[in-house]
Amino acid sequence: MNTEGYDDADRERYVAEPPKRVAAPERTPFERDRARVVHAAASRRLAAKTQVMGPQSDDFVRNRLTHSLEVAQVARDLARALGCHPDIAETAALAHDLGHPPFGHNGERLLADWATECGGFEGNAQTLRILTRLEAKTVGADGASAGLNLTRATLDACTKYPWRRTDAAPPSGVHADGTAAVVKFGVYDDDVPVFRWLREGHDDTGRCFEAQVMDLADDVAYSVHDVEDGVVAGRIDLSRLDRPALFETVRGWYLPGVADDVLGPALDGLEAVQGWPSGAYDGSRRALARLKNLTSDLIGRFCGAVQDATFDSAPGPFVRHRADLVVPERARLEIGLLKGVAAHYVMQADDRVAARARERELLGGLVEVLLDRAPDELETAYADDWRRAPDDAARRRAVLDQVASLTDASAVAWHQRLVGR
Known part of the structure; x- marks a missing residue:
């Protein structure tokens, strides 16, 4: 494993830990990090949290866990190609x-x-x-969770986004599930000490290279897989894409100010990718195989373009x-x-708009009742x-931490138990 460019400070942990005394192959600190995230309770809960469509809506569509696994695969492959630590x-x-x-x-919008x-x-x-705080694994000398x-x-x-709320720009754009950003x-204000530690030596707001790889992998994965779903x-x-209407949505959500005469050639480039369908999807295995090959080709197209441009830079x-x-301009436009x-075609549909309104009403009612009844109705750690x-x-x-920890299904169950509607 290539470790060039990583020193003892990069491997340091906020709370010093004694050497592991287990009869198992020695793992690097970064391999241990990966294992800790994989085994975290918060990771398991992602399986029941909305990606774009709710996980209860269909057993094919992505949830937050399957999306994260796909992002991880893209990020690992891209990191290996670029030379940073996979x-x-x-x-x-x-x-x-x-x-x-x-x-x-x-x-997120409701809790904000x-x-x-x-x-x-x-x-x-x-x-x-x-x-750094809520997931239980390590406790510091002062008894506080690390x-x-x-x-x-x-970390x-x-x-x-390596900055505090007071240093953030005004919100803009729309998320993939149709919610305004x-x-x-x-970092929250009471988490600043560990944030300063992890950013030691870097006072600006620039993201490290590995964070940029993660962010691109996220963009690539959900841009391709949301279309597949x-x-x-x-x-x-x-x-049969309606170009004028589509371009208006693209400008309103993701690429403000980009004219049709720029978007048109970019879409021409996508439609020229081998495997882009010439007819409607019919549900056959042959059609699904073509669709899966198209998603693979698109991911390779974007990651290859970024790799070449980065090496050239x-x-x-x-x-x-x-x-x-x-990220080359062509790739940015196509994504x-x-x-x-x-x-x-998905998030502006009437049923999704109505569903988001119901979700906000439910979650708001749950927050309200928990603020009124805390700590009695909170789980032990949050109480x-x-x-x-x-x-x-x-x-x-503490109440918002509790609500944020819930899955879609458990939020509904808590609401039914505590609010009764």
Whole structure:
């Protein structure tokens, strides 16, 4: 395994741990990080959390766990090709959605509204909180949880937005599930100490190279796979795209200001990819095989273009804060177009708009009743956080941590038990 560019500081953990005394093959610190995320309870819960369509809607569509596994595979392969550590990039990809609450970005938007009095809510900041505080694995000398106690390099790679809420730009754009973006930031105020530790030596807001690989892998995976899910569900016919309407959605959601005479040639390029369908999907094994080969070719197309552009940009090494990933304009446009296809034909459909409204009503009712009845109705760990909280803001954060930990199904069950409707 290539470890060039990684030093002892990159392998350091926030809480020092004694050597492992087990009769097993020795693993590197980064391999241990990956194992800790794989075995985390927060990872298992992703199987019952919304990706684009709810996991209860169809047994074919992606949920947050299957999406994360696919992102991890793309990230690992791309990292290996570029020369950064595959375990770091893969672990960041496996962890990148841990902070998502029930109902995906729709739930994130709702919790952000309830969190204005305690520093906001953001899925990536919640991921850091899970990894460094909420997930039980390591306890410090002061008795406080250090979460999974991952290495500095891995935690940095998991940090998609390395800045506080007060330093964030105004929100813009729309997420893949149709929800308007919240303010994007990567750390809550009471998690700043561990954030400063993991960013030691890097006072700017630049992401490390492995975080950039994770972010691109996420973009590539969901742009391609959301379209695949939409085709199989019968909502998207790639052979009959309404270009004017599609381009309006693409501009409104992902590529503001990009004109039709730019989007048109970009879509021509996608439609020229071998395997792009010439007719409607019919559900046959032959059609599904063609669709799977198309998704594979598109992922290879995007990752290959990024690899070539990155190698052309600098001599390397492509690790940590020594380089930046380069995404060519053609790839950026094509990825944006695929996201727009899913947005236009799936997320703007009337049934999805109505479902998001119901989800917000349910989750808001649950937050309200838990704020009123805490700590009695909270699980033990969150009730303990509530009782130790120094002020009302910290107590509200404990309640939001509890709600964010729930799956879609458990949020519904809690609502039925506590609200009764």
